[in-house]
Each structure stands twice: as structure tokens, then as C-alpha cells.
Amino acid sequence: MSILPSTVFPSSANTDRGRPTKITTTGNREDIVYGSGNCVIIRSVRNPLAVDVYTGHRAPCSVARISPSGYYCASGDNQGNILIWDTVNKEEHILKYQKKSFSGGIYDLCWSDDNQRICAVGDGKDKRAEVFIWDQGSTAGDLSGHTGKVLGCAMKPQRPYRLVTAGEDSMSNFYKGPPFRFEHSNRDHSRFVNSVEYSPDGSIYVTAGGDKKIFIYDGTTGQKKIEYVGSEGPDDHKMSIFSISFSPDGKQLFSCSADKTCKLWDVERAGHCLATYKFFEDPELNDTPVGTCWTSVGPVAVTLRGDIGFFNAQGSSLLPTTIFRGHNKGIQNIHVLHTDGKDYGDDSVSFVTSSFDGQFIAYNEKKGSFCGANNYVHDKQPLVASVATNDKIISIGMDGKIAFSPIGNSLKTTVATPYQTSVLERSVGLSLLLGGKYVAAAAEHKIAIYNVASNEQVAEAEVGFIVGCISTHLSGNTVVIGGADEFVHFWHFDEGTKKIVEVGKSKGRYTAPVTSVSVSSNGDRFAAARGNFIILGTLNPNTSEPGSELDETRLLHTSRITALDFSPDGARLLSAGLDCVLFVWEDHNDSEKFKKLISCHSPLGITAAKWLNNNTIVTVGTDALVRTWKI
Known part of the structure; x- marks a missing residue:
């Protein structure tokens, strides 16, 4: 590899x-x-x-x-x-x-x-x-x-x-x-x-x-x-x-x-x-x-x-x-629209990036073109997090508002005027679940679920700890939250009753706040980062013990880890950090099987990384560049 x-x-x-x-x-x-x-x-x-x-x-x-x-x-x-x-x-x-x-x-x-x-x-x-x-x-x-x-x-x-x-x-x-x-x-x-x-x-x-x-x-x-x-x-x-x-x-x-x-x-x-x-x-x-x-x-x-x-x-x-067109401020987020490797045409959007100033740009991996950008979605307040579906960009800013911005699947369209809904003070992150029908939004002490089609909030819960990061199983209803209390928490959203409840948490403390978390595509594993450590675990959302850690702890990064992501087939895991290093782990069960790429987005580091498909990774950084890598 x-x-x-x-x-x-x-x-x-x-x-x-x-x-x-x-x-x-x-x-x-x-x-x-x-x-x-x-x-x-x-x-x-x-x-x-x-x-x-x-x-x-x-x-x-x-x-x-x-x-x-x-x-x-x-x-x-x-x-x-x-x-x-x-x-x-x-x-x-x-x-x-x-x-x-x-x-x-x-x-x-x-x-x-x-x-x-x-x-x-x-x-x-x-x-x-x-x-x-x-x-x-x-x-x-x-x-x-x-x-x-x-x-x-x-x-x-x-x-x-x-x-x-x-x-x-x-x-x-x-x-x-x-x-x-x-x-x-x-x-x-x-x-x-x-x-x-x-x-x-x-x-x-x-x-x-x-x-x-x-x-x-x-x-x-x-x-x-x-x-x-x-x-x-x-x-x-x-x-x-x-x-x-x-x-x-x-x-x-x-x-x-x-x-x-x-x-x-x-x-x-x-x-x-x-x-x-x-x-x-x-x-x-x-x-x-x-x-x-x-x-x-x-x-x-x-x-x-x-x-x-x-x-x-x-x-x-x-x-x-x-x-x-390109970004001129540091890029924070990447949102991949298709990970199945199929060809959706030269005018389709492969992925969307968002920068600190609230600018969104959509790219076609093969053509290199883009569709437009809507600056200042959040009243000129900095962007905190965003995710994207095939027709909408959902974002949350330091103004506390969550915005649903329609976007076409053509490179010739632009992000429309957003619909803004309720305020989530001290917002932390966003993640899609149930096939993109809903989005989970995390604030400092709260988690809320929104219907993407209607832009309405359908559930809300106090979490009882300071939220550090959030991830979900896209096809399922499990929400994984990393906390400043040094635990990984597992929550379940019931689409019928429109309730979200905590169903468990990791067995032991991670000795440091959890700053990044990712769930595999089939929902059976999760990866969490505390500082420059990576901890792998199994995920069993239908049992009384939804999550348990594996034995190994991986310490190869020399600075804080900013991104974790499983490949679409679940066979590989990537990790990226402020040390400008990208790791691709070939075998989850063998911490010795990995590939290292250094000096990526130097000198300030990688802010986000995602799999475009099983053989392609896209990375972004504070240098405002978007790079793709073949495995």
C-alpha cells in the first residue's frame, strides 16, 4: 500500500x-x-x-x-x-x-x-x-x-x-x-x-x-x-x-x-x-x-x-x-456526497468543503470545477461545523443558528438563501443519520435532532457533560459523542417516538477529553481520539452494552488528531492531525500495518480528511488547499 x-x-x-x-x-x-x-x-x-x-x-x-x-x-x-x-x-x-x-x-x-x-x-x-x-x-x-x-x-x-x-x-x-x-x-x-x-x-x-x-x-x-x-x-x-x-x-x-x-x-x-x-x-x-x-x-x-x-x-x-474559485480562509470541513465509486457525470458534485468564514464550494473530482459559494450564511459569524446531503448544506455557526442551504447537483448552481432555525448556543458539531433524513446537532451541553426535509427540530436532550465531538452511523440511528468527561457516550434516536436517549458509554476513562470520533460504514466499529492517541472499539447498538474498547492504543501522531474516518468498505481507517501527518491503517486489528504521509498541508496541519471512495482520500487544511490522494 x-x-x-x-x-x-x-x-x-x-x-x-x-x-x-x-x-x-x-x-x-x-x-x-x-x-x-x-x-x-x-x-x-x-x-x-x-x-x-x-x-x-x-x-x-x-x-x-x-x-x-x-x-x-x-x-x-x-x-x-x-x-x-x-x-x-x-x-x-x-x-x-x-x-x-x-x-x-x-x-x-x-x-x-x-x-x-x-x-x-x-x-x-x-x-x-x-x-x-x-x-x-x-x-x-x-x-x-x-x-x-x-x-x-x-x-x-x-x-x-x-x-x-x-x-x-x-x-x-x-x-x-x-x-x-x-x-x-x-x-x-x-x-x-x-x-x-x-x-x-x-x-x-x-x-x-x-x-x-x-x-x-x-x-x-x-x-x-x-x-x-x-x-x-x-x-x-x-x-x-x-x-x-x-x-x-x-x-x-x-x-x-x-x-x-x-x-x-x-x-x-x-x-x-x-x-x-x-x-x-x-x-x-x-x-x-x-x-x-x-x-x-x-x-x-x-x-x-x-x-x-x-x-x-x-x-x-x-x-x-x-x-x-477557491477558499481564501482555512478550511474546516469536508462532506462527501457519493462514496460508492460510481460515475455520476461530469457535472455532478463529488464533495463540498466549508471554510472558517462560512464559504461553501462544491467540487467535481474529475473535472475540477465547482459550484458557487454563499458567504456569510451566519451573519458574518465564523462557521463551526457543516454537513451536506445531495441537495442541502446544513451548517451551524458561532451565532448559534443552524442553517439549511439548498444546493443543486449541478456545477452551474449556487447555494441559495438559507433557512435558519432555532439557536444552539456554544455549538460543537453536526452529523447525519438514518440515511441523511435527520441531522444531529451537538452543543456544549445539549444534543438536538432536525428533520432535513422540513428543517424542523424533532428531538432534544440535555447530555449532562461537555460535548467535544459527534459522529453517527449514517444508515442507522446511533449517535456517538466524545465528551470532555473523558468518556465516549452512545445515544439512540427513535424515529417513531422522536426521542433521543443515552444507552451507554465507554467502560473506562480515556485520561483526556475526546476530541474526534468516527463510526464505520456498517456501524460495527468506532474510533476515538484523545489528544494524539487513537482508541478503537466495537459498536453494538442493539445490546445493553453498545460499545466496548479494543485492547490497543495507537500513538504515532505527535500533535492533536483532527480527523478520523473509516473507508466506505470499512477495511481501512485514516487519521490526520496538526502534525501535518496522514496515516492510513490497513488492518484495524494490527497496529503495525499502516502507511504514513508527512508534510501534508504544512506548516499548520490538516484540519479535516475524508474518504472519497475506497481508494481516494481528500484532505484540507488552514492553507485553504484541497488535496486528493490515491491509495
């Missing part, structure tokens, strides 16, 4: 309100590159399942750019660190060079066409821009001249090299080199200069700013050629322009603005707008585009939420043709 990586469903891009987001492309424009959490994501524009992830940063990554050769990537983070690593070795991504450039964050990077010089700009006390030769560690010029944060930089892609920086001091500075020396400042903008970009042939460069204007300059001399877009025309942007990008042939420009639109411009005809795009017909604040790039399939924009949209440059559709 071995555990092999299968698929990565990446998280969404890091964004900041009011500041441009850097989303870039590889040299052949076949991949998009962006920072997400502490990771760098390299994602194919044609195949959503072709994803590469770099996890070397220890702070949120703000920008990443691939070298012209495609062999290296330079990435910067919010603490001023620059890491240069190879993109060829996808299993390891060898770190080639590392330095701390500024006391604040890195806002933009650019390469020279010989893959040697890198310009970095950002926020710092002593300096805000620098250019260096990375394989020697030496400086390649003096980039003084700005009096505020520097938001963007661009280097002429051919010799003679020229370098342009754009800053919050409303200036774009022009440098000649190498070694690069200050030549002059352009003060045509009246507000922040948010973006600067050279054309592919290096003949011109453009700047865009908070004054809603775009200017075109000569690429070699840095002299202004024309005010390309003003702020008074009917097709001009009505609010700050965050980003601008050239098409591969240099004949078109693609811009995005705080007015929630993206616009396509003809370079040769000043102020001539070819098309105006939006992410949705009625965009919200989080649908504001804050970054752009141009790929081999057309222009791309990223929203404040982190969604990545692909647009048609021919203007045949003014809405995105495709949207990539």
Missing part, C-alpha cells in the same frame, strides 16, 4: 481592498501565477487540474513572477522577503536564493530578459525599490526617487534595458541601465500610480492610476506620448484603475477598476473602448476586479474575493466564460 498525490484544488488569490493585486503569467502565457496564503499557485489556464504549489513562504505571498526562461520563479511576501526557486523540480522546488529586501511588504517584482536581474518594489523605511543580480547577490543600480510606497515596476523586455516604477507619491520614475540610475520622474497622474506595464516589443509602456487615467510613454526615452484614457469620456472608468495589461501582440490593453468593470482598449486609437466586462450582471463589492493579466486564452482578471475570471477578447460575451 502506498499514498500518492493525485489532485490539488488551489485556494484563491490574496487580495487587499483598495490596492492592486498582482496576478501574472508564464512566458508562454499558458499558466497563471499568484500568491495565495503563504503559497504560490501556478495553474494551467486550459486544464484546471494542472496545478503546481510552492509552500516555502512563512508569510502571505503578495507577488510571484516566472523568469523569461521559465526555469525560476521569484516570489515576495508581506514581510519583505524574496525567494527564488526552481519551477522544474515540481516535487521539491529547490530554493536557489533568498533575501530580505524591505522592512514592509513586497508589492511587485520584474525580471530582465537575461534571467539575471530582478527589480523589487514595496514598502520600507530606508528603501522602497531595488534591483539586484540574484545569482551573485550584488546590486545592479540605485532606484532612489520615490517618497512613498512603490506599487509597481516594469522592465523593458529587450536591450537597451529601461526600468519604470510606479508609486503612491503619484509619480512614475524612469531609470536607465544597467547599472540603473535615475533619469527623470513623470508627474502626469494626480493620485496613486497603481500599475505600470511594458508592451511586448518594448516600444511603449503604460501607467494607470487612482485618478482614472491611463498614460502611454515612449519605451526608450520615457517621454509621454499621449494621455490615452481620461476621466470624462462616456467609456472611461468612473473610479480608480487598479491594473492594466497588454495583449500578446501589443495591440490591445485590458484594465480593471474600482467601478467593478474591466475594459478592453485599442492601443492605436486613444480612448477607444472595445468592450466593457463585469463578473456578474449585478456585481457586489467583493466582485470588484483588482488585478489583470493576459493569457493564451484571453484576458484574465481577479476580484477582491479572489475569483479568477477569463474573458473573451472578441467581446462576444461581456461576462466571464470561466471562473476559478
Whole structure:
């Protein structure tokens, strides 16, 4: 038995309100590159399942750019660190060079066409821009001249090299080199200069700013050629322009603005707008585009939420043709809709994930697509737990409310407005029973049963101890509860009388609160975790002694166990924890038969893990990534 990586469903891009987001492309424009959490994501524009992830940063990554050769990537983070690593070795991504450039964050990077010089700009006390030769560690010029944060930089892609920086001091500075020396400042903008970009042939460069204007300059001399877009025309942007990008042939420009639109411009005809795009017909604040790039399939924009949209440059559709969406906060729960291994079609939902901020995303394991997300189901309160059936997501938040959100079985639908019912203060968890007809909700001292079809509470009981975790036999009516009293408790729900009663508990204390529990698919076994220990037991719900422990205690994790789950056929058990380790136990009766996978969702650990089928596991973590593994 071995555990092999299968698929990565990446998280969404890091964004900041009011500041441009850097989303870039590889040299052949076949991949998009962006920072997400502490990771760098390299994602194919044609195949959503072709994803590469770099996890070397220890702070949120703000920008990443691939070298012209495609062999290296330079990435910067919010603490001023620059890491240069190879993109060829996808299993390891060898770190080639590392330095701390500024006391604040890195806002933009650019390469020279010989893959040697890198310009970095950002926020710092002593300096805000620098250019260096990375394989020697030496400086390649003096980039003084700005009096505020520097938001963007661009280097002429051919010799003679020229370098342009754009800053919050409303200036774009022009440098000649190498070694690069200050030549002059352009003060045509009246507000922040948010973006600067050279054309592919290096003949011109453009700047865009908070004054809603775009200017075109000569690429070699840095002299202004024309005010390309003003702020008074009917097709001009009505609010700050965050980003601008050239098409591969240099004949078109693609811009995005705080007015929630993206616009396509003809370079040769000043102020001539070819098309105006939006992410949705009625965009919200989080649908504001804050970054752009141009790929081999057309222009791309990223929203404040982190969604990545692909647009048609021919203007045949003014809405995105495709949207990539992922989580941007730590993921808490996984809900598998089908575990029988059958093919339910390319538009079916394989599993649903939910994150701490209350966002739900549904995935298709083979296609990599998703159906929509409904943020803030619980009045912007953090999510505590959630489960999913084929047509509903049931969730409970720190607001104490349990919400039933309808969801279709198509990737094209979105989570609808939820129906919220009674309050369960200090809620702990949820679990389905009786084939998904009912859901058991656990609070600190209480357990309640809800009818999933009617969204109504049908039973409630005080438990007499502090609840730590909950699990059920999906096809049966047994509820297994782990308590802070160091016992596992067994409860029985009677569908006829609509009563839930305790029928027993484990014979001995576990010497620590029970933090995770799982019941096998046929209902004959359970597994419980106390700290980093796993205890297995038999489950006999129809007897006077419903549960009894087996003799062995398994101690291989070095940190708290966050997930336990039996495979659909009951033959294997997985365990995962905050130590970033995933174990798959081949034989329940032999604690020596297991497979170990380390450095999974490092450095903060695995928050949830489930079996998709008997040979596939899906894991999630605080890195907001979703990964699948083949056994």
C-alpha cells in the first residue's frame, strides 16, 4: 500500500481592498501565477487540474513572477522577503536564493530578459525599490526617487534595458541601465500610480492610476506620448484603475477598476473602448476586479474575493466564460456526497468543503470545477461545523443558528438563501443519520435532532457533560459523542417516538477529553481520539452494552488528531492531525500495518480528511488547499 498525490484544488488569490493585486503569467502565457496564503499557485489556464504549489513562504505571498526562461520563479511576501526557486523540480522546488529586501511588504517584482536581474518594489523605511543580480547577490543600480510606497515596476523586455516604477507619491520614475540610475520622474497622474506595464516589443509602456487615467510613454526615452484614457469620456472608468495589461501582440490593453468593470482598449486609437466586462450582471463589492493579466486564452482578471475570471477578447460575451474559485480562509470541513465509486457525470458534485468564514464550494473530482459559494450564511459569524446531503448544506455557526442551504447537483448552481432555525448556543458539531433524513446537532451541553426535509427540530436532550465531538452511523440511528468527561457516550434516536436517549458509554476513562470520533460504514466499529492517541472499539447498538474498547492504543501522531474516518468498505481507517501527518491503517486489528504521509498541508496541519471512495482520500487544511490522494 502506498499514498500518492493525485489532485490539488488551489485556494484563491490574496487580495487587499483598495490596492492592486498582482496576478501574472508564464512566458508562454499558458499558466497563471499568484500568491495565495503563504503559497504560490501556478495553474494551467486550459486544464484546471494542472496545478503546481510552492509552500516555502512563512508569510502571505503578495507577488510571484516566472523568469523569461521559465526555469525560476521569484516570489515576495508581506514581510519583505524574496525567494527564488526552481519551477522544474515540481516535487521539491529547490530554493536557489533568498533575501530580505524591505522592512514592509513586497508589492511587485520584474525580471530582465537575461534571467539575471530582478527589480523589487514595496514598502520600507530606508528603501522602497531595488534591483539586484540574484545569482551573485550584488546590486545592479540605485532606484532612489520615490517618497512613498512603490506599487509597481516594469522592465523593458529587450536591450537597451529601461526600468519604470510606479508609486503612491503619484509619480512614475524612469531609470536607465544597467547599472540603473535615475533619469527623470513623470508627474502626469494626480493620485496613486497603481500599475505600470511594458508592451511586448518594448516600444511603449503604460501607467494607470487612482485618478482614472491611463498614460502611454515612449519605451526608450520615457517621454509621454499621449494621455490615452481620461476621466470624462462616456467609456472611461468612473473610479480608480487598479491594473492594466497588454495583449500578446501589443495591440490591445485590458484594465480593471474600482467601478467593478474591466475594459478592453485599442492601443492605436486613444480612448477607444472595445468592450466593457463585469463578473456578474449585478456585481457586489467583493466582485470588484483588482488585478489583470493576459493569457493564451484571453484576458484574465481577479476580484477582491479572489475569483479568477477569463474573458473573451472578441467581446462576444461581456461576462466571464470561466471562473476559478477557491477558499481564501482555512478550511474546516469536508462532506462527501457519493462514496460508492460510481460515475455520476461530469457535472455532478463529488464533495463540498466549508471554510472558517462560512464559504461553501462544491467540487467535481474529475473535472475540477465547482459550484458557487454563499458567504456569510451566519451573519458574518465564523462557521463551526457543516454537513451536506445531495441537495442541502446544513451548517451551524458561532451565532448559534443552524442553517439549511439548498444546493443543486449541478456545477452551474449556487447555494441559495438559507433557512435558519432555532439557536444552539456554544455549538460543537453536526452529523447525519438514518440515511441523511435527520441531522444531529451537538452543543456544549445539549444534543438536538432536525428533520432535513422540513428543517424542523424533532428531538432534544440535555447530555449532562461537555460535548467535544459527534459522529453517527449514517444508515442507522446511533449517535456517538466524545465528551470532555473523558468518556465516549452512545445515544439512540427513535424515529417513531422522536426521542433521543443515552444507552451507554465507554467502560473506562480515556485520561483526556475526546476530541474526534468516527463510526464505520456498517456501524460495527468506532474510533476515538484523545489528544494524539487513537482508541478503537466495537459498536453494538442493539445490546445493553453498545460499545466496548479494543485492547490497543495507537500513538504515532505527535500533535492533536483532527480527523478520523473509516473507508466506505470499512477495511481501512485514516487519521490526520496538526502534525501535518496522514496515516492510513490497513488492518484495524494490527497496529503495525499502516502507511504514513508527512508534510501534508504544512506548516499548520490538516484540519479535516475524508474518504472519497475506497481508494481516494481528500484532505484540507488552514492553507485553504484541497488535496486528493490515491491509495
